[in-house]
Every structure is written in C-alpha cells, then in structure tokens.
Amino acid sequence: MAKFSGLSKEVGHGQRGKVGVLLLNLGTPDEPTASAVRRYLAEFLADPRVVEIPKLLWMLILHGIILRVRPAKSAALYQKVWTAAGSPLMDISLRQTAKLANKLKADNHDVSVHLAMRYGSPSVASTLQTMHQNGIDKIVVLPLYPQYAAPTTGSAFDAIAAELSKWRYIPALHFINTYHDNADFINALANSITADFEAHGKPQKLVLSYHGMPERNLHLGDPYYCFCMKTTRLVTEKLGLGKDEFVMTFQSRFGKAKWLQPYTDATLKALPQQGVRDIAIVCPAFSADCLETLEEIVGENGHLFAEAGGEKFRYIAALNDDDAHITMMANLVKPHF
Numbered sequence: 001m002a003k004f005s006g007l008s009k010e011v012g013h014g015q016r017g018k019v020g021v022l023l024l025n026l027g028t029p030d031e032p033t034a035s036a037v038r039r040y041l042a043e044f045l046a047d048p049r050v051v052e053i054p055k056l057l058w059m060l061i062l063h064g065i066i067l068r069v070r071p072a073k074s075a076a077l078y079q080k081v082w083t084a085a086g087s088p089l090m091d092i093s094l095r096q097t098a099k100l101a102n103k104l105k106a107d108n109h110d111v112s113v114h115l116a117m118r119y120g121s122p123s124v125a126s127t128l129q130t131m132h133q134n135g136i137d138k139i140v141v142l143p144l145y146p147q148y149a150a151p152t153t154g155s156a157f158d159a160i161a162a163e164l165s166k167w168r169y170i171p172a173l174h175f176i177n178t179y180h181d182n183a184d185f186i187n188a189l190a191n192s193i194t195a196d197f198e199a200h201g202k203p204q205k206l207v208l209s210y211h212g213m214p215e216r217n218l219h220l221g222d223p224y225y226c227f228c229m230k231t232t233r234l235v236t237e238k239l240g241l242g243k244d245e246f247v248m249t250f251q252s253r254f255g256k257a258k259w260l261q262p263y264t265d266a267t268l269k270a271l272p273q274q275g276v277r278d279i280a281i282v283c284p285a286f287s288a289d290c291l292e293t294l295e296e297i298v299g300e301n302g303h304l305f306a307e308a309g310g311e312k313f314r315y316i317a318a319l320n321d322d323d324a325h326i327t328m329m330a331n332l333v334k335p336h337f
C-alpha cells in the first residue's frame with residue numbers, strides 16, 4: 001500500500017491529534033568561535049527579511065566582505081557572555097521551554113512545549129518534524145518577540161511556511177504575531193522595573209532601549225516602531241513616569257543606512273552633559289538576555305556612559321524565565337488550545 005507522504009497514517013485520519021506549543025527565538029551560534037559565528041551569520045544575514053537589498057549585490061557584499069571580517073569580531077564578543085551553560089540566549093530559551101511545559105501541566109493542559117530557533121539549531125524544520133512524529137496536529141506558535149517586526153516575527157513565519165509547504169496535511173496553526181500591548185507583558189515589565197527602583201533607588205532617567213531596524217522598513221509599513229512606542233507608553237504610564245524621567249532609544253545598528261532613532265549609544269554619551277548621571281536601562285524587545293543586552297548594553301554602552309561622565313548605570317534584566325513571564329506565555333497560548 002502506498003504510504004501517506006510525510007504523514008503517519010493516524011494523524012488527521014481518525015485518531016485525535018495532540019496540541020503542541022512552539023516557542024521561537026532568533027538563534028545563536030553553536031560555539032563562540034569565528035567558524036561557528038560565520039555559519040550562523042551566513043544563514044541569518046542571507047535572509048531577505050533581515051537585509052532588504054537586491055540579492056545579488058548583497059551576496060557579493062556578504063560573502064566578499066562581511067563574512068570575512070565580522071565572525072572573528074563577533075566571536076570575541078560572544079566569548080565575553082558565554083557561560084558554562086553555553087550561549088545565554090539558548091540557555092534561557094531552554095529554561096523558558098521547560099518552565100512553560102511545567103506551568104501548562106500544573107494548569108491541567110495536556111500540551112507539549114517545543115523550542116525552535118530561526119537560525120542555527122534546533123531548526124524550525126526539524127522541530128516541526130519532531131512535533132509531527134509525536135502526533136501533534138494542532139500547533140500554537142509563539143515567537144518570543146514582543147513587538148512584531150518583519151525581520152523577526154515575519155521571518156519566523158516564513159520558516160514555518162517553508163517547511164509546511166512540503167507537507168501534504170497542514171496542521172491547525174495559531175500564530176501569535178505580537179504581544180507588545182498585552183496586559184501580562186506590560187505588568188511583568190513594569191513590576192521588574194519597580195523591583196529595581198525599590199532595590200537600588202529611582203534613577204534620574206529610565207532608558208528603554210529596543211533593538212534597532214533600518215528606518216526604511218518603517219516607511220515600508222513595518223509596525224515595529226509604533227509597537228515599541230506603545231510598549232513604552234504603557235509601561236511608563238504604569239510606572240507613573242513623567243516625560244523627562246524616561247527616554248526610548250534603539251540599539252544594535254548594522255551597516256551604514258539610517259536606522260530608527262534616537263540611537264542608544266549616542267543618547268548615553270549625551271546624557272551626562274545634560275546633567276543625567278544616574279540611569280537604569282531596560283531592553284523591552286528582548287524576551288531573553290543575549291549578546292545584544294549582556295555585551296552591547298551592559299558592556300559597551302555602560303562603558304560609554306561612564307566615559308562621558310555617568311556615575312550610576314544599572315541594567316534591568318530581560319524577563320527571561322521569571323514566573324510572571326512564564327505566566328504571560330501560558331495566558332497567550334491557552335486560548336488557542
């Protein structure tokens with residue numbers, strides 16, 4: 001008898017399918033070495049959602065210049081944040097996955113939780129195949145990017161669609177595309193900031209630093225900037241901060257084009273000259289601490305602020321595997337079971 005292509009006979013053919021949650025994040029190199037970083041960046045930066053310039057020209061620049069120079073530089077930075085548990089992003093993502101599975105089980109949901117990374121491993125394709133082999137035919141996808149952006153959330157969707165385009169039977173899919181204004185998210189963020197203020201005192205200014213994006217993407221209709229503004233407004237309203245008590249900035253610029261402004265580094269350099277020497281900084285676009293928060297913010301930007309005359313600099317950690325963050329994830333996925 002002919003086999004069902006890519007399908008076990010049961011799934012979707014009589015037996016009740018299982019429900020699975022798929023957590024998705026960006027991905028990280030396997031090791032903090034130039035060769036592992038090159039592999040990772042080659043996949044990441046070849047994604048047309050990430051760099052939107054004509055393919056042929058970009059491939060020449062990417063392979064001719066960037067992948068020759070950047071991997072060694074980035075690997076040196078990854079080495080600074082790497083721990084015995086590996087890449088912080090991977091370590092935290094695995095803990096989030098395990099804790100969400102426990103939380104859903106405790107809440108009496110018979111649902112498994114899986115982790116995939118958009119670039120590197122575990123890949124979206126291999127994770128979807130594992131879910132399928134486990135009899136899952138209903139998938140709730142939660143990309144862990146609070147503010148939708150085409151280079152992150154949109155690209156995560158592309159990877160899912162690319163794999164499923166090879167399947168005959170498409171599982172039921174729920175794709176959570178943004179949670180920038182979700183009440184649990186805003187409360188968790190505001191509470192983590194309040195806890196910092198209570199422990200260390202209220203700073204002169206709170207800096208809310210988001211990952212950047214080319215400004216052109218905004219004009220082409222990407223809602224990321226507006227969603228960052230909304231997260232900022234809701235969190236600062238919740239904290240009761242006045243307009244002069246916070247500033248929203250964008251970090252992690254890449255390339256020569258104009259990116260979303262104001263830039264985090266330029267802002268931190270300027271603040272001491274304006275009499276602001278005591279700041280706390282939080283990065284609400286990152287659901288897990290990673291190179292961009294631990295090295296770029298705590299390391300590089302902390303240094304820039306001190307050099308410019310800043311005196312007190314505190315980084316407020318990402319929500320990572322905090323209970324409030326895991327509860328937020330559970331509440332986001334549950335309505336779709």
Ligand SMILES: C=CC1=C(C)c2cc3[nH]c(cc4nc(cc5[nH]c(cc1n2)c(C)c5CCC(=O)O)C(CCC(=O)O)=C4C)c(C)c3C=C
Binds near residue numbers: 050
């Ligand atoms: C080249 C363009 C890039 C866009 C656009 C972009 C958007 C974007 N990225 C994140 C989250 C993360 N980015 C991370 C690392 C990272 N990002 C870029 C480039 C773009 N990001 C590069 C080249 C790198 C790699 C590091 C380096 O070589 O500098 C990470 C951390 C990964 C880790 O391993 O720790 C995250 C997370 C968001 C939310 C975003 C939204 C617009």
Ligand SMILES: [Fe+2]
Binds near residue numbers: 211252
């Ligand atoms: Fe990035």
Ligand SMILES: [Fe+2]
Binds near residue numbers: 252291292296
């Ligand atoms: Fe960076």
